[in-house]
Amino acid sequence: AAGALTYLRGGDPGAITHAAAMALKNLLGLACDPVAGLVEVPCVKRNVIGAVGAAAASERPWRCSVKISKLPLRIEPGLVALLCAWFYFDPAGTFLPFVCAAALHEAGHLAMLLWLRQPVHSLCLGLQGAVLRTGPLRYRDELLAAAAGPAMNLALLLAFSRTLPRFALVNFCLLAYNLLPFYPLDGGRLLRAVLRTLLPLRAAVWAERGVCLLCGALLLACAGYLTLCWHAGPWPLLVCLLLGLGGCRNEEI
Numbered sequence: 001a002a003g004a005l006t007y008l009r010g011g012d013p014g015a016i017t018h019a020a021a022m023a024l025k026n027l028l029g030l031a032c033d034p035v036a037g038l039v040e041v042p043c044v045k046r047n048v049i050g051a052v053g054a055a056a057a058s059e060r061p062w063r064c065s066v067k068i069s070k071l072p073l074r075i076e077p078g079l080v081a082l083l084c085a086w087f088y089f090d091p092a093g094t095f096l097p098f099v100c101a102a103a104l105h106e107a108g109h110l111a112m113l114l115w116l117r118q119p120v121h122s123l124c125l126g127l128q129g130a131v132l133r134t135g136p137l138r139y140r141d142e143l144l145a146a147a148a149g150p151a152m153n154l155a156l157l158l159a160f161s162r163t164l165p166r167f168a169l170v171n172f173c174l175l176a177y178n179l180l181p182f183y184p185l186d187g188g189r190l191l192r193a194v195l196r197t198l199l200p201l202r203a204a205v206w207a208e209r210g211v212c213l214l215c216g217a218l219l220l221a222c223a224g225y226l227t228l229c230w231h232a233g234p235w236p237l238l239v240c241l242l243l244g245l246g247g248c249r250n251e252e253i
Contacts, residue, residue: 072122097167106130108152112145139193146189150178181215
């Protein structure tokens with residue numbers, strides 16, 4: 001089988017012979033066949049094959065044991081109070097569109113995690129949004145999982161921009177909010193995954209902090225302008241405060 005795979009990949013007769021020999025010498029004979037008083041042949045190669053097999057075996061449970069049944073759900077009291085107040089004081093009729101858009105946003109994250117075969121341990125709903133607790137993620141998986149939620153909102157925005165403009169507007173607001181580069185929002189996760197993939201860890205951390213400080217200053221200036229000049233009330237400043245508290249609480253390297 002090793003020789004056939006080497007042939008299909010364009011290997012020459014020498015490469016085919018070496019591949020077949022590598023496969024056979026790790027299946028036949030003693031663990032370390034003595035050769036002229038030495039015991040190195042083929043111990044080293046067998047150890048390599050064993051390590052590869054161990055790595056493949058360790059990956060298998062993660063790829064086959066994704067479970068979402070009986071998913072633990074935790075809802076913070078502050079979110080319940082906010083949703084009740086929103087439902088009661090909602091003259092624009094945005095409560096149900098928001099609930100549907102937010103649920104589909106999280107469904108996008110969950111679907112991507114299932115596609116990546118990553119286990120989901122719990123779901124926490126708070127004032128800053130929903131948090132899916134998973135196992136350790138590689139930066140590539142983190143990038144895909146974080147982008148899935150905003151991608152769902154973008155697709156809904158494009159699909160319903162003419163037929164359901166209110167629902168499309170809610171999706172636009174969720175898209176803009178979640179793409180802010182503050183951890184643990186999706187934008188912060190995307191920024192962290194990209195920077196730590198392209199840069200050394202220390203440089204990525206400083207670059208992430210610089211981007212967050214710059215965007216935070218711009219957002220605070222816009223919130224102050226809306227509050228003072230457009231008489232938008234304390235809500236823009238309250239959103240900035242929540243983002244700042246969340247970023248400080250979730251600051252990690």
